[in-house]
Amino acid sequence: MLGFAPPPGLLPRSPRSPPLPASLPISKYHGLGNDFILATGADPTHPPLTCAQSAALCRRGFGVGGDGVIFLLPATGPDYDFTCVIHNADGTVPEMCGNGIRTLAQYVVDQGLAPEGLPARMRFLTGAGLIVPTVNADRSVEVDMGFPVLAGKEVPSTLEPTRGEAVVRRSVEVGGKDYEMTCVSMGNPHGVVFFDTPEELDAAFDSGAASALECHPSFPNNANIEFVARLSDTHLKMRVFERGAGPTLACGTGACALTVAAVLAGVIPTADKGITVTLPGGDLNIRWEGEGGKVWMTGPAVKVMEGFIETDDW
Numbered sequence: 001m002l003g004f005a006p007p008p009g010l011l012p013r014s015p016r017s018p019p020l021p022a023s024l025p026i027s028k029y030h031g032l033g034n035d036f037i038l039a040t041g042a043d044p045t046h047p048p049l050t051c052a053q054s055a056a057l058c059r060r061g062f063g064v065g066g067d068g069v070i071f072l073l074p075a076t077g078p079d080y081d082f083t084c085v086i087h088n089a090d091g092t093v094p095e096m097c098g099n100g101i102r103t104l105a106q107y108v109v110d111q112g113l114a115p116e117g118l119p120a121r122m123r124f125l126t127g128a129g130l131i132v133p134t135v136n137a138d139r140s141v142e143v144d145m146g147f148p149v150l151a152g153k154e155v156p157s158t159l160e161p162t163r164g165e166a167v168v169r170r171s172v173e174v175g176g177k178d179y180e181m182t183c184v185s186m187g188n189p190h191g192v193v194f195f196d197t198p199e200e201l202d203a204a205f206d207s208g209a210a211s212a213l214e215c216h217p218s219f220p221n222n223a224n225i226e227f228v229a230r231l232s233d234t235h236l237k238m239r240v241f242e243r244g245a246g247p248t249l250a251c252g253t254g255a256c257a258l259t260v261a262a263v264l265a266g267v268i269p270t271a272d273k274g275i276t277v278t279l280p281g282g283d284l285n286i287r288w289e290g291e292g293g294k295v296w297m298t299g300p301a302v303k304v305m306e307g308f309i310e311t312d313d314w
């Protein structure tokens, strides 16, 4: 069922897993239109829905609809407050989800699971390791996204490195056209292509090139693909074709990866004071401390509804 390996310890449900609950409370949240079904589970290694159930729930028109399902599970050790498991809309298991982490942090606050008062900081164990969001008093969520991975083979990508171990502007061909690919991992793999103008970006994206690149052989685990245009030294515009979800209105890890890629590729001089990334669903603020440093993301997380599903129906 999985198109790529799940993070260690996070396995699809096996016949010996605990039985599914008959009725499961769920909530729906979005981060700039990147929408998720959120649920709490009691077992840190087995979420309360299978990958196939998540895919059915995400299916628009037939299910609740969403770009993914995110589970808040108990921590497995003293270094974490919670474990976070993500299912993509197609039922695959990604390592990380930036917008999803913001919504999950807001969910923790809304469920009364954080200490009283804001700001509320929490430590999530994800498939990409430790991720630390803080829900601020103004309801924005700032996330310590950790260190980007620049070595191409760790993204992973089979493209030949162009600068040290990094793949920066390496040409990749799809549909008879060449695209200059810069590869960055934020725990999950991203391929970033820069265009001279927003119009060129839109034309290339609408041609289906981003969708073709998502499953290009140079990405053994597939990749999230971001097409980007520079609006100024502190402002980039992007569109994204997400692995396992298709074109979405926003991608938090994508906004982080493309900011790092933009500095590496010389599209902007620095992002150490923070830049604005305009996604189809709105704006994120992304700051990269520079080579060897961390990435920080700030943006909104909005609750849409809560309810119950009868798990037998899914």
Ligand SMILES: N[C@@H](CCC[C@H](N)C(=O)O)C(=O)O
Pocket (backbone or CB within 6 Å): 034, 067, 088, 093, 094, 095, 096, 097, 098, 099, 100, 188, 189, 224, 242, 243, 244, 245, 248, 250, 251, 252, 253, 254
């Ligand atoms: N929307 C996300 C990314 C979700 C995971 C992605 N589809 C993958 O498979 O890596 C984000 O906001 O980061």
